[in-house]
Amino acid sequence: MTVTTEVSAREAEVLALVGQHLSNAEIAAKLFISVRTVESHVSALLRKLDVTDRRALAGFSQAPSRNPLPTPLTSFVGRVPERAALAELLAAHRQVTAVGPGGVGKTRLALAVAAEIGAGYPDGVWFVDLVPVTGPGPCVVAAAVAAAMGIGEQLGRAMTESVVDALADRSVLLVLDNCEQVRDGVAPFLEKLLSSCPRVAVLATSRARLMVPFERVYPVPPLSLEGGGESDAVALFLDRAAAASWPPNHALRDPIAAFCARLDGMALAIELAAARWSALGLDGLTAGLADPLRMLEGGSRTDERHRSVRAALDWSHALLDPQDQALLRRLSVFVSPFTLDAAAEVAGATADGLARLAEQSLLVVTPSPAGTEFRMLQTIRQYATDQLTATGELDQARARHLAWCACQADRLAGLGPEWRVRFDAVADDLRAAQGWSEDYRLTRRLAELTFARKLASESQIRFEQAARLAPDPAEAAEMFRQAAAVAGCRIRGDDTYRYLLAAAEISPDPAAAARDLATAATTTHRFWGKFDQLPTRQETVALVERAGELAGDDPAARAAVALAEAGVLSDAFGAAQGPADNAVPETVARAERAVELAHRLGDPLAESAALDALIGAQCWAGDTFGTAATARKRIILLAALPDTPAATHELLDALGMAAETALGAGDLPGARRAGRQLADHPLMSEVGHRGSCWLVVTEALAGDTDAVLRHGERFLESWQRAGRPAKSALAPAAAAVAMVHGLRGDEEQRQRWLGVLETMGVTPECTYGFGAVFDAIRLLDQDRAAEAAERLVPEPDEVWKWVTWIWLHWYVALRAEAAVLAGHPQAAARIAAAREIVTGNPVATALVDRADALLAGDDERVRATAAALRAAGCDYQAARSQRLSGSPARGGSSRTG
Incomplete structure (x- = not known):
């Protein structure tokens, strides 16, 4: 409507009374003027205000003055997508209800959106707080709206009708806050208002939808947690914490994100928690989540409902x-x-x-x-x-x-x-x-389920809990055995040992106790590298002796004792070394007896463990191909077993052993298969450095540089995450990666990995095994044959403990080639000695053939070894054969470039 001329004071008085729906006679009586004068003023008002009838004039008289939105006392943080979505809904629909639980931030979001889009409503944006409203029916809601907008009640008409009349042709946005407590009144009021006032829009906030025909519901989500430390939830926490004291350190953003996630991103809860930041700190606030309703209180709010999360929930509960x-x-x-x-x-x-x-x-x-x-x-x-x-x-x-x-x-x-x-x-x-x-049945089932789900850490805890809750000692002992097996899967030798001793202590069956004691002793020999604190030899020998006393005639107990004797009692130097020279035949005999007893039992797990002892004995006897064959037998034996903790523990060990022994026998494809299966096993995710160790070594010897670097970084990350354990069993992988960086000419990275190797606590003796092999490959690649020969100068029988395992064939083959290229006078003798040792090993045999061809200066024979090496899966050495062909027999270039 357009005002064409200024309204006089008397005309304004008449207009106000017209708005009260008084007749001309009633207006004349009130103003002490004639009816004709009132009629004249009414005619003038119709003309000046550009309206056509008395009803429109009455509506104009009640046009409210613009009422500003409440001014928030704190800044509005984030919610960019939510604001856009809500504004878009309001642009398309006349009534939108922002719905959500108490404290999610409905009111602040509604006010922010109303302020952004207010210019689109020429007659204003109006905020109506319905919290103080009591009583049923639409009239109380209409009264609250009228009070907020300054609309007067018309004599003889309900307040709903008065509000509808006043807004009939107005373009306004009503923000109705906290509608949940008067839903029964809001719904009919809005239905009447929106059907009669086509230019009115309503943005309501409520904990429940209003169920009216025009309604579109917008569920207000909790504050976004996406982005972790950069999320809206964290931004709100930081803003409110800074207002209360000082802002948290930037390094705390991710922990704060985790804290906000535990509050489900609820705005009120985050604000109340941030207000206590200076008093409790993040650790105190996190501890307070044990009783969040007690911690999340004390807000300085004028609205009692928002002084605490509990108060906000009390409001919802009361409805x-x-x-x-x-x-x-x-x-x-x-x-x-x-x-x-x-x-x-x-x-x-x-x-x-x-x-x-x-x-x-x-x-x-x-x-x-x-x-x-x-x-x-x-x-x-x-x-x-x-x-x-x-x-x-x-x-x-x-x-x-x-x-x-x-x-x-x-x-x-x-x-x-x-x-x-x-x-x-x-x-x-x-x-x-x-x-x-603390129900035993559920605890045991949860232990089994978490193991099957590959949650080994939790499974171990659950089995231990089940042992404490078990209804009888026999059941408790069995739970300790299961916990021991899971701990073994997790490379926790100390825990495995402790659980087995606990099982033996409470077992009512002497034969079962004997098995537990013998297995505990065997663990210190088989898995010595998994211990942080290895028991003394005296202690483990005593366990074997006690197990022998308890075993009686029980076949399973006798087999377990025999296995322990094959490992512990044959070990003259301790678990980490091996038998003395003159004890090797006795060690082999004891291991074979343990295998025989276990096989009679028909127990694949017992037989696999006994075969592992035989592998150790064959290793010290220098039987490279026998160790590989026995390791493959273990894999076949275990393949069809169910996925129990004990079977999985045995399989993981068997896969590692299969990879190692295959490398020693020159079976690179077999080593890669076993290494990949071990590295990819879900239970290895917790100890990825353990799982990927032999895969890294295999790829390095095969010559797949990309795979070595890829797996190597994952290995390093896992090792660092585990606390950088000083485990020499991990050292071959670190040495392999260092070698590959050396072949690539990246000395900086090579030194980095040599530092890792040093941290792992590698002994000088070990360097005659993998250390000598990897150094020799690098030195030969760099045309430093004399240095390579010097690195391999010890005779194999002088360092047999460290080279008869998987490194013997590699050692003697590389030793022969270094002797040839360095012009050593014993080159021919070394070739002959090596050939006798490596026969049957496709890689080492090809290397010895190449050394012999180099000594003879036969380029064609040198080139021929490339095909044999490539067929054996050793691409690096195959490429080296191509480069060596045509080179002088001594000092020839073989650089990889």
Whole structure:
């Protein structure tokens, strides 16, 4: 409407009374003027205000003065996508309800959006807080709107009609805040308003949708956690913490992100926590999450509902019917998303009941093709649990939840391949039920399930817990044995040893105790590299002797004792070295007896362990091909076994042994297969440096530089993450990567890896094995044959402990080539000695043939070795044969470039 002329004071008085719907006679009486004069003023007003009738004039008289939005006392942080989405909805729909739980940030978001789009409403944006409104019906809501906008009540008409008349042709945006408590009044008011006032739009905030015809619902999400330390949730925490004291250090962003995630990104909770930053620090705040409702209070808010998270939830709780309050309490036992069926079984829920809680934003609903899931935000769940405790229903509710969890755990075994998805869905509930109930059956099942899910660390803990909860000593001993096997999978030798001793101590069966003691002693020999603190030889010998006393005639116990004797009692130098020279035949004999006894049992695990002892004995006897064959036999023996902790532990060891022995026999494809299978095993993710060690070595010897560098960096990262353990068993991988960098001419990286090698605590003796081999390959590649010959100067029988394992064939073959290229007078003798040792090894045989051809100056024979080496999977040495052909027999160039 356009005002063409200024309205006089008397005309303004008449206009106000027209707005009260008084007749001309009533206006004349009030102003003490004639009716004709009133008629004249009315005619003038119609002309000046450019309206056509008295009704429009009355509406104009009630045109409200623009009322500014409330000014927030703190800055608005983030929410860029949410603001855009809400503004877009308002541009397309006349009534949008921003819905969410208390404290999620609905009001601040609505105010921010209203301020951004307010210019699009010529007659203003109006904020109406409905918190103070009490009483049913649309009139109380209309009265609140009228009060906020300065609209007067018309005599003889309801306030709803007065507001509708005043806004009939106005372009305004109403922001109706906190509609949940007067939903029954808001809905009919909005239906009347929006149907009669085509240029009015409404942005409502509510914990539940309003259920009106025009409504479009916008679920307000928690603050974004995407981006970790750069997320909206972290930005809000930092902003409010800085306002309260000083800003947190930038290095704390990621820990703060994790903290905010535990608050589900709830804006109010984050603000209240940040306000206590200066008093508690991040560690104190995190500790306070054990009782979040107590910690998240004390906000300096004028609105009592937002002084604490508990107060905000009290408000929502009070709006529920008693039956829905009871359902909310009972559902609090779930810690993971749950289905309708689960809620019905545990809490007696119905679809209607869940829908009502969801409508009040007390449940988050997630539809999916597999079915709808419901969950509570953490603070709401804690609140409901407190209510459950206060009503004395906690034990009963938990008992129902425990029964449901036990049933779910039992069902998982029969689900087939999809069991993992189902386990992940209920795992947190299983853990929670186990935590408060300490139920043995559920604890044992959880231990088994977590192991099958490749959560080895948790599985070990669960088996140990099950041992403490077991109903009898025999069952407890079995749980300790399972824990020992899982610890073995995790390369935790000390834990394996401790659990086996615990099993022996409580086992009521002497034969079973004998097996445990013997196995504990054997562990110190077989897996000495997995220990942080290796037991003394005196201690382990005593275990074997005690096991022998308890074994009696039990076949399994006798087989276990025989295995222990084959390892521990034959070891004259201790677990890390091997038998004395004159003890080798006795060691082999004891190992063969252990294999025979285990085979009679028909127990593949016992036989595999005995075969491992035989591999060790064959190794010290210098039987390279025998060790490889025995290692392959272990793999075949274990292949069809179920995925139990004990079987998995044995398989992981067997794969490592297969890779090592295959390398020693020149079977590079076989070493690569076993190495990859070990590196890719899910249980190796925790100790990736252990899993990938032999794959790195294999690729280095084969000459796949890219694979070495790729696997090497992963190896290094895992080793560093594990605390940089000084384990010489890891050293071959570090030496292999150092060699490859040397071949590439990258001395800086080579020195870096030599530093890693030094940290691993490699002894000088070990350098006659892999150290000598890798150094010789590098030196020969760099045409430093004399230095290579010097590096390999010790005779094999002088350092046999360190070269008869997987390195003997590589050592003697490279020693022969270095002697030829360095012009050593014993070159021919070394070739002959090497040929006798390496016969049957495709790689080492080709290397010795090449050395012989170089000595003879026969280029054609040198080139011929390239095909043999390539067929054996040793591409680096194949390429080297091509480069060496045509070179002088002594000092010829073979640089890789």
